[in-house]
Amino acid sequence: MTPEQQSSSGFRLRMMICQTRRIGIATESCAPRGAEDMTQALQQELILRNLAPWVELQVGPCLGYCSRGPNMRLVGHQLYHGVTLGSLNDICSDIIAILAAQGITPSTPDLTEILPPI
Numbered sequence: 001m002t003p004e005q006q007s008s009s010g011f012r013l014r015m016m017i018c019q020t021r022r023i024g025i026a027t028e029s030c031a032p033r034g035a036e037d038m039t040q041a042l043q044q045e046l047i048l049r050n051l052a053p054w055v056e057l058q059v060g061p062c063l064g065y066c067s068r069g070p071n072m073r074l075v076g077h078q079l080y081h082g083v084t085l086g087s088l089n090d091i092c093s094d095i096i097a098i099l100a101a102q103g104i105t106p107s108t109p110d111l112t113e114i115l116p117p118i
């Protein structure tokens with residue numbers, strides 16, 4: 001996505017996330033494989049890394065890789081299969097690299113503003 005294609009909301013990247021749940025048929029789908037939990041976990045990770053202002057999360061339809069879910073597509077860049085909590089660091093690293101190529105370096109958030117004092 002070029003700067004000219006940037007949405008008016010300010011997002012530079014869009015992550016399409018399949019949360020398809022098929023009921024009553026013997027076909028695998030992403031929701032029973034944890035897509036909803038991975039969506040929430042990714043959202044939290046983006047917030048913690050100050051990437052949320054740049055990445056739009058969009059729950060979308062089946063991406064066509066049902067048996068390999070949960071599946072996410074970083075539109076124009078990468079397709080992720082079998083996303084787990086362990087995958088999120090790699091996904092965020094990819095996002096940081098793509099943003100850096102666009103000249104964007106998200107600042108590290110001041111966690112003292114997010115987390116309560118211990």
Ligand code: FES
Nearest residue numbers: 018030062063066
């Ligand atoms: S059900 Fe998620 S890719 Fe098809």
